[in-house]
Amino acid sequence: MDNTKRYERLRERYLNGDLDRRKFLGLIGAAGLAYGVQTPFARHAMAATEEVRFDGWGGVVSEAFRKYAFDPYTEKTGIKVVDGTFGGGDEYLSRVKASQEGEYNIAHLSGVFDYARYVNLGLNSTLNEDNIPNLKYVIPKLTDVFRGVTDGKLSCVPYDYGTTGIAYNRKYISDDEAKEKGAKLLIDEAYKGKIGGWSDWRTRVWYASLQTDQDPNNATDMDAVWQAVRTNRDLLLKYWQSGAELMSLLAEEEIYVTEGWSGRIYALQEQGHDIGYIDPPNGFGWQECLFVIKGSPMEACEELLNFMLAPETSIAVAEGQNYPPALDPTKVDLGKKIPTLPAFDPTGTLDGLTFANPEYWNSHEQDWSKMFGRIQKGY
Amino acid sequence: MSVEAREKRQPWILLSPALTAVGLLLFVPLVFIVVYSFWLRTATGADQAGFYLDNWNEALTDPFYRDILLGTLRIAAITTIACAVMGYPAAYFIARSRGNKALLLLLLMLPFWISYIIRTMSWINILGVSGAVNWALLNLGIVSEPVQMLYNEPTVILGLVHFLLPFMVLNVYVALEGIDVSLEDAACSLGSTRWQAFREVTLPLSLPGLAAGGLLCFVLSAGTYITPLVLGGPTDAMFANLVFEAIITQLNWPLGSALSLMLLAVLGTLVLIYNHYLGMGQLMKGLG
Numbered sequence: 001m002d003n004t005k006r007y008e009r010l011r012e013r014y015l016n017g018d019l020d021r022r023k024f025l026g027l028i029g030a031a032g033l034a035y036g037v038q039t040p041f042a043r044h045a046m047a048a049t050e051e052v053r054f055d056g057w058g059g060v061v062s063e064a065f066r067k068y069a070f071d072p073y074t075e076k077t078g079i080k081v082v083d084g085t086f087g088g089g090d091e092y093l094s095r096v097k098a099s100q101e102g103e104y105n106i107a108h109l110s111g112v113f114d115y116a117r118y119v120n121l122g123l124n125s126t127l128n129e130d131n132i133p134n135l136k137y138v139i140p141k142l143t144d145v146f147r148g149v150t151d152g153k154l155s156c157v158p159y160d161y162g163t164t165g166i167a168y169n170r171k172y173i174s175d176d177e178a179k180e181k182g183a184k185l186l187i188d189e190a191y192k193g194k195i196g197g198w199s200d201w202r203t204r205v206w207y208a209s210l211q212t213d214q215d216p217n218n219a220t221d222m223d224a225v226w227q228a229v230r231t232n233r234d235l236l237l238k239y240w241q242s243g244a245e246l247m248s249l250l251a252e253e254e255i256y257v258t259e260g261w262s263g264r265i266y267a268l269q270e271q272g273h274d275i276g277y278i279d280p281p282n283g284f285g286w287q288e289c290l291f292v293i294k295g296s297p298m299e300a301c302e303e304l305l306n307f308m309l310a311p312e313t314s315i316a317v318a319e320g321q322n323y324p325p326a327l328d329p330t331k332v333d334l335g336k337k338i339p340t341l342p343a344f345d346p347t348g349t350l351d352g353l354t355f356a357n358p359e360y361w362n363s364h365e366q367d368w369s370k371m372f373g374r375i376q377k378g379y
Numbered sequence: 380m381s382v383e384a385r386e387k388r389q390p391w392i393l394l395s396p397a398l399t400a401v402g403l404l405l406f407v408p409l410v411f412i413v414v415y416s417f418w419l420r421t422a423t424g425a426d427q428a429g430f431y432l433d434n435w436n437e438a439l440t441d442p443f444y445r446d447i448l449l450g451t452l453r454i455a456a457i458t459t460i461a462c463a464v465m466g467y468p469a470a471y472f473i474a475r476s477r478g479n480k481a482l483l484l485l486l487l488m489l490p491f492w493i494s495y496i497i498r499t500m501s502w503i504n505i506l507g508v509s510g511a512v513n514w515a516l517l518n519l520g521i522v523s524e525p526v527q528m529l530y531n532e533p534t535v536i537l538g539l540v541h542f543l544l545p546f547m548v549l550n551v552y553v554a555l556e557g558i559d560v561s562l563e564d565a566a567c568s569l570g571s572t573r574w575q576a577f578r579e580v581t582l583p584l585s586l587p588g589l590a591a592g593g594l595l596c597f598v599l600s601a602g603t604y605i606t607p608l609v610l611g612g613p614t615d616a617m618f619a620n621l622v623f624e625a626i627i628t629q630l631n632w633p634l635g636s637a638l639s640l641m642l643l644a645v646l647g648t649l650v651l652i653y654n655h656y657l658g659m660g661q662l663m664k665g666l667g
Contacts, residue, residue: 090628093424097630117630120423193527197613201628236613238530252509254529366422369629373621374443378614 049297051080052304055092056108058085060320068313069304079300087242089114096123101295106304108159109291113202113365115156116149116358118291124155125292131302132157134309139328139348142287149358156289157305158326160318163343163353164203164284167250167260170274178257182280183210185257187228192235196249196258199239201372202361204229206284207259216282217357229375239376250275259284262342263322270322277342285343285353287326416636424630434637444621444638448645451618454532455601458539459547462596463589465540466547470588471581473548474555484552487545499538499609503529530612538606543599547592554588555581587657594653598646618642 054070056062062083070081086092089110096104096118109115118124129135135143135157142158166185168178172194178185186195186207197204208228209216219225237255240246243264249255250265251273265277279285290308292301307313311332314325319337327334328348338344345352416434419427438444473483490498505511506528513525528534558581566576604619622642626635 088627090630093630094627117424121425233613237527238611239613241608248503252503252507253525254508363422365424366420366629366631373624373629376613377443377447377616377620379443 049079049300051082052297052300053082053084053103053105054108054304055084055086055104055106057321061108061317064313064317064320065308068316069307069310073304073307077300077303079304081304093117093121096293097121102297103295104293105296106301107291107293108288109156110288111286111356112145112149112358113356113361115146115289115291116362117365118293119149119155120362123294124150125294125296125298125301126150127154127157127292127305128298128302129154131299132306132309134306134311137309137311137314137327137332139326139350141350142326145287145355145358146289156291157309158287158289159308159314160321160323160325161285161287161343161350161353162262162323163279164198164206164259164261164286165265165277165279165342166257166283167246167265167268168257168276169250169253169255170276171253172256173276175276175278178276178278182278183207186259187211187231187235188257189235191256193237194254194256195232195235195237196246196255197232197236197239198246198259199241199376201369202356203259203284204232204372205368206356208232210280210282216284216354217360226371226375229372233375233378266322266342279343279353282354285350285355287355288323412636412640415633416640418633420629420631420633426632431633434634437634438637438641444618444641447616447621448618448641451601452645454536454539454617455597458536458543458600459593459596461536461540462544462547463593466544466592467551467585467589469544470548470551470555474552475560487548490541490545495542496605496609498541499606502534502538502541502610506534529610530615532611532615534610535607535615535617538610539600539603542603542606543596546595546599547589550592550595551585551588554585554591558584590653590657594650597649601646602642 054065056065062085066081066083070083074080086095086107092107092109093114096107109118115124138158142161143154146154146156146158166178166183168185173185173191181188185191186197188195205219205225206216208225209219211228211232212219212221212224214221214225238249240249240258243261246258246260247264247268250258250260250268251271260277262277262279265275268275269277290305292298292305308317309327311327314327315335315338318325318341319335322341324338324341324344325334329339329344329346330348339346343353415426417430417432419429419431419433421427469487473480473487476483503510507513508525508527508529510528512528513522516522516526517524562580562584563573563576566580567573571579601617602619604617604623607615607617607620618638619642622635622639625631625638629635
C-alpha cells in the first residue's frame with residue numbers, strides 16, 4: 001500500500017468518527033516516522049537487485065517484451081532484465097526444480113494447472129497487488145481462477161488466453177464437415193495416416209472426453225476415454241511436440257487435421273495456408289500467466305509485471321503471438337488486429353470458453369500422464 | 380623424496396585435473412542418480428527422500444519397460460548392422476585410395492560440423508510429402524500422389540544410420556590403415572583371388588575396428604531420443620524417450636533415475652563384454 005492511500009484511509013476513519021483527533025495525529029506521525037526511516041533503506045534494497053530473470057517462449061514475443069517492457073523498465077529502475085527461453089512448460093519446471101531459490105524469477109506459464117503445480121511444489125510467491133496498478137485492466141474471470149488456487153492471493157498476473165481447437169486443411173476437409181464432426185474428426189477412419197496430435201496427455205484426455213460425449217472436466221467413463229485415445233493413436237501419423245512442428249506438418253500437408261493452438265493456426269492463415277479452425281463445443285480454453293517464482297526480488301518483479309501489463313506492451317505482444325491479451329476489452333481499446341484473433345471474446349466475460357479445472361486435472365496428473373505415456377507407445 | 384617415489388607420483392599429478400573432472404562431472408552425478416532412484420515421487424510432484432524399492436520394482440518387473448528396452452536394442456542392432464554394411468566399403472575405399480585420402484576424410488568429418496538435430500530434421504525436407512524425393516517422383520510421373528515415407532521405424536533407423544555412419548567408417552578405416560597392403564598381394568601371389576585375399580586376410584585383421592565401430596554405433600543408437608522424436612511415428616519410442624518422459628513430462632525423477640540406470644547397466648555390460656574380448660585400445664584408436 002502506498003503512503004497516500006494509507007493517509008486517505010486514516011483520514012476517512014477520522015472523518016467517520018472511528019478515530020479521535022489525538023489518535024489520528026499520532027498515527028500520521030508514526031506513519032511519517034516509519035516512512036522517513038524505511039525509505040532510504042528501501043531504495044538501497046531496490047538498488048541491491050541488479051537483475052531480474054524472465055523466461056518465456058522466445059521469438060516475436062521476446063522481441064515485443066524487450067522493446068515495450070524490458071528496456072523502458074531498465075531505463076526507469078536501472079535493473080537489467082535477463083531474457084531466457086524454454087521449449088515447454090514441463091521442461092522449464094524441471095529446470096526450476098533443479099535450481100537454487102532466486103535463480104529463476106518470472107516465467108510465462110501456460111494454464112492454471114501449471115500454476116497449481118508450482119503452488120503444490122511450494123515454488124510460488126505472493127504478489128503485492130498494490131504494486132501492480134495495471135492489474136485493474138485484466139479480465140476479472142482470469143484472475144479469479146488463480147485466486148481460487150492460492151487462497152485469494154496471486155502468484156502471477158494473467159497475460160493472454162487462447163484455445164486448443166481443431167485445425168484442418170480446407171483442401172481436403174470442408175468447414176461443414178469439420179463443424180458437423182467436431183472432435184470426432186480426430187478419430188475419423190477416413191483420414192487415417194493424415195491426422196496429427198499433440199503429445200500432451202491433458203489435451204489427449206480432453207479430446208477423448210469430447211469424443212466419448214463426456215464433460216472434459218469430469219469424465220466418468222475413463223475406459224471409454226482411454227479407448228478413444230488408442231483409436232486416435234492408431235489413426236495418427238505423428239504426435240507433434242512443438243508449435244513449430246504443428247505448423248510444419250500442416251503447412252507441408254503431411255497431415256490434414258489435428259488439434260492445434262489458436263495463435264499458431266492464425267499464423268498459418270496469415271502466411272496464406274488454407275487452414276480452417278474451429279473450437280468444438282467444450283473446446284479446450286486456456287490462459288497464460290506471468291508467474292513470479294519463490295525467492296525472487298518481489299518489488300522489482302512486481303514493477304516489471306506492471307510494465308508488462310501496460311496496454312501498449314500487452315497489445316504488442318498479443319499481436320506478435322496471435323493470442324488475445326488478458327486485458328478486458330470493455331476497459332481497454334485493443335486496436336484492430338486483436339478482435340480478429342481466434343478465441344477473442346469482445347465481452348470480456350470469457351463465458352464461451354471452457355477452462356481446465358485445475359483441481360480435477362492435477363488430482364489425476366500422476367496416473368493419467370503415465371497411462372497416456374504407455375498408450376502413446378502402443379499399449 | 381626419492382626419485383622413484385617422485386616418478387610414481389608424477390602420473391597421478393598429471394592425471395589429477397582429468398580425474399577431478401571425471402569425478403565431479405560423472406561419478407558424483409551418478410551417485411546422485413543412484414540415490415534418487417530409491418526416492419519416491421509424491422502426488423504433487425515433489426520427491427520423498429528415503430529408501431524405497433518401488434521404482435526398481437516397477438522398472439524391472441513391468442513388461443512395458445522390458446518390451447521398449449528390447450525394441451530399443453533391436454533398433455540399435457539393425458542400425459549397427461546397416462552402418463557396418465554401408466561403412467565398411469566406404470572405409471575400405473578411403474584406406475586404399477591414393478592421393479585424395481585427406482579430402483575424403485575431411486568429407487567424412489563434414490557432417491559433424493552441423494548439429495545432429497538439424498541433420499536429423501533435414502530428412503523431413505528430403506522424404507516429406509513436399510520433400511525432394513516426392514517432388515522428383517511426382518515430376519517424373521512415377522507416382523500420382525505423394526508417398527508417405529516419414530514417421531515410421533525405417534525412418535528412425537535411417538536417421539540413426541545417417542548420424543552414426545561416420546563413427547563406423549572412422550573405426551574401420553583406422554583398422555584398415557594398420558594392415559600392410561602387401562599382405563593381400565602376398566595372398567594373391569600364393570594363388571588366392573582378390574576376393575579370397577580380402578576374405579581370408581584383410582577382413583579378419585580389420586575385425587577389431589569393425590567391432591569398435593559396432594560398439595560405438597550400438598551404444599549411441601540405444602541411448603538416443605532425438606531421432607525417434609523427430610522421425611518416429613506414434614509408437615516408435617525408444618528407451619531414452621521413457622527416461623525423458625519420466626523426468627521432464629511426469630516430473631518423476633526417481634523413476635527416471637531408475638530407468639536411466641537400467642539402460643546404463645545394459646549398455647555398460649555390453650562395453651564390459653567388448654572390453655573382455657577385444658580391449659578398449661581399438662576403440663581409443665578409432666576415436667583418436
